[in-house]
Structure formats: C-alpha cells, structure tokens
Amino acid sequence: MKQGDLVVRKSYGGDVLFRVEAVRTHHAVLKGTDYRLLADAPIPDLSVVRDPESTRAVQQVRIKVNDSLQRMHNQRERQAARTVDNIRLATQESQPFFEVPGKVLHLDGDNNYLKKSMQLYNTMHVPSHGLHVHESQMADVLYRLLPQVKPDIVVITGHDGVLKNRMQEDLYSLGSYKNSQNFVNAVRVAREYEKNRDGLVVIAGACQSHFEALLQAGSNFASSPGRILIHALDPVYIAIKASYTSIRDTVNLSDVIHGTISGIDGVGGIETLGRFRVGLPKPKITSVGATLNP
Numbered sequence: 001m002k003q004g005d006l007v008v009r010k011s012y013g014g015d016v017l018f019r020v021e022a023v024r025t026h027h028a029v030l031k032g033t034d035y036r037l038l039a040d041a042p043i044p045d046l047s048v049v050r051d052p053e054s055t056r057a058v059q060q061v062r063i064k065v066n067d068s069l070q071r072m073h074n075q076r077e078r079q080a081a082r083t084v085d086n087i088r089l090a091t092q093e094s095q096p097f098f099e100v101p102g103k104v105l106h107l108d109g110d111n112n113y114l115k116k117s118m119q120l121y122n123t124m125h126v127p128s129h130g131l132h133v134h135e136s137q138m139a140d141v142l143y144r145l146l147p148q149v150k151p152d153i154v155v156i157t158g159h160d161g162v163l164k165n166r167m168q169e170d171l172y173s174l175g176s177y178k179n180s181q182n183f184v185n186a187v188r189v190a191r192e193y194e195k196n197r198d199g200l201v202v203i204a205g206a207c208q209s210h211f212e213a214l215l216q217a218g219s220n221f222a223s224s225p226g227r228i229l230i231h232a233l234d235p236v237y238i239a240i241k242a243s244y245t246s247i248r249d250t251v252n253l254s255d256v257i258h259g260t261i262s263g264i265d266g267v268g269g270i271e272t273l274g275r276f277r278v279g280l281p282k283p284k285i286t287s288v289g290a291t292l293n294p
Contacts, residue, residue: 001028007046008055009039016229017049017058031110031159034061035229036206038159038178061231064261068237069120071259076124079244083278096282102152102201102243102275104128105145106236107186109135109158109179109206113232117155120236126243135159135179138186146193152275153201153242156186157235160206162227171227172212180210184217191218198273201242203235211268220272221256226265234260234267245274 001007003022007030008014016037018030028046030039052058087097104126108114111132121128129149133141135158142154160179162171170176174184183204194200197220204214205223207230214222221238223230241256250271260267 001043001046001048006033006049006052008049009041009045010047011041011045014047014055017052017055020046032207032229032232033112034058034065034232036110036113036157036159036232037208037229038161061261065231065233068233068259068261072124072237072240075241075255075259076244087278087280098279098282100277100279101126103149104153104155104239104243105142105149105151106130106155106239107133107138107142107157108155109133109138110232113157116232117236120233121240124240124244126240133158135182138182139189142186142189143193146190151200153203153239154190155235155239156183156190156202156204157206158183160209162208172210174210174213177208177210179206180213183209184213187214187217187219197270201239201272201275203238203242205235205267206230215268215270219269221267221269223267224262224265225268228262228265230266231261234262237261238267238269242272242275244276246276246278247274249274 001023003020005020007018007020016035017033019033020028021031022029027040027042030041049055104121106117106128108117114130114132118128118130138156158179160177163176163178166176174181187202187204190200190202202219203221204219208227209223211222211225237260238256242251245251251274253269257264257267
C-alpha cells in the first residue's frame with residue numbers, strides 16, 4: 001500500500017472510497033474521494049480498490065450526484081423561463097436583458113475537490129474565484145481576499161470529522177472535531193467583513209462539522225446537523241442556488257437542503273436572500289462577471 005492508492009475500510013463494509021494521503025508505520029491517513037472526510041485507519045483494515053467504478057460505494061454516490069445535478073439544471077431552466085416571462089410582462093415586449101449571478105469565493109482544503117467545484121461553477125455560469133488553502137490558514141487568507149475579490153457568497157470547506165472515542169455529549173465541543181474550529185475562525189472573519197447575512201452569504205463546513213457552532217459564528221448554511229458525511233459538491237450546490245436566487249426572494253430552504261446529495265442531516269441553514277440580479281437593457285459590451293442571455 002502506498003500514497004495515492006484508492007482504498008475502502010473493511011470494518012465499515014467498504015461504504016466510502018478513500019485515497020491514501022500518507023502511510024505511517026501501523027496506519028494510513030485517508031481522504032474521501034467523494035465525501036469531505038479526513039480519517040485514519042489501521043493498514044490491515046484497508047483493502048486496495050483496483051476498479052473504483054465497480055464498487056457499491058461509488059455506484060450509490062454517482063446515482064445521487066446525477067440526480068442532484070439534473071435537479072440543478074432543471075431549476076435553472078425554469079428560472080430562466082420565468083425571467084423571460086417577467087421581462088415580457090414588465091416591458092410589454094420581448095426585451096433583451098442581462099443576468100448578474102452572485103459571485104462566489106470558494107476556499108477549499110482539498111485541491112481535487114476544488115477542481116471539481118470550479119468545474120461545476122463554470123458549467124453553471126457562476127462567476128467564481130477558488131483557492132486551495134489548508135483549513136488552518138483559511139481565516140488569514142479570507143481576511144486578505146475578501147476586500148480584493150468582493151464576493152457575494154463565500155464557501156469555506158475542506159475536510160473535517162469527529163475525533164475518535166468521543167462521547168455523545170462531546171459533540172458540542174469544538175475540541176472534538178478535526179477542523180471545525182478552523183472553519184469557525186474563518187466564518188468569524190467573514191462576518192467581521194460583512195455583518196449583514198444577506199450582504200454576504202456564508203456557507204461553511206465539511207463532513208461531520210459542528211453545525212451549531214458554524215451557525216452561531218455567522219454562517220447562513222452549514223454542515224452537519226446529523227454529524228454525517230457530506231458530499232464534496234454539497235456546499236457548491238448551495239452556493240449555486242444562492243447565486244441564482246433573486247435578491248427579492250429568499251433561498252428556498254426546503255429546495256436547497258433536499259436538493260443536496262446529503263439531505264437534511266448533512267446541511268442546514270437560515271432564511272437568506274438570494275444574490276441574483278436581472279438588468280435592462282442588454283449592454284453591447286459585457287461586464288466582467290455577468291452572464292448575458294437574450
């Protein structure tokens with residue numbers, strides 16, 4: 001077994017596919033390939049996976065991911081159609097207009113997840129700026145980047161997990177988590193920059209993160225109410241939903257939570273205004289960060 005190998009844990013029935021981050025004397029450090037989980041396991045408990053697409057863990061995740069992405073595309077198409085109808089109703093004609101989705105600043109503790117996230121933002125035409133940052137450095141990096149990027153939405157995510165041998169009552173202590181304290185520190189920086197939760201939408205957390213602490217620190221949306229694993233793209237899905245929800249409307253909590261791959265135990269949040277704007281007339285020269293549609 002070596003760094004980079006794909007493995008599953010025998011003791012967990014091979015429920016999650018991991019990539020070996022490092023090999024120690026008696027155990028290996030693991031990062032989930034689909035779930036934002038940082039874990040370690042005894043080497044004898046690990047089984048190397050040669051064909052990941054054939055495993056139950058991957059197949060089940062792929063089905064959920066495809067359903068979530070299809071739902072996202074369908075919602076976007078319905079929204080675009082409503083925008084056209086609203087413009088026609090307001091102007092009494094089919095007037096060319098332009099769209100300005102909310103801009104996303106995405107900090108990710110995992111470079112592979114960051115690449116997948118940026119690809120999805122690009123596919124959905126969401127203006128975004130992404131950076132691979134170790135969780136412990138996110139607060140400092142965010143302090144420097146927020147005035148430069150001036151985002152509408154901030155995603156603070158990476159890897160997390162409940163430390164081993166913790167009692168149920170310990171789940172409300174930040175010391176019981178691998179990175180929740182780092183995420184909380186970053187959220188506090190974001191809220192010092194913009195105190196209004198509708199002025200800057202903050203999405204924070206990873207697998208099993210301290211949901212309550214993240215909300216108290218100022219997040220609009222956070223993981224994980226049920227202390228479960230969340231999919232790598234769940235924070236991205238919420239960011240896209242906020243980016244394309246009108247500034248006149250609140251992000252539909254039921255839609256956004258049930259539209260994620262992890263569901264109500266994976267993510268939660270508070271009522272939040274969207275960051276999407278429509279403009280008239282359509283300019284001849286497009287502005288940076290704007291998505292223009294006829």
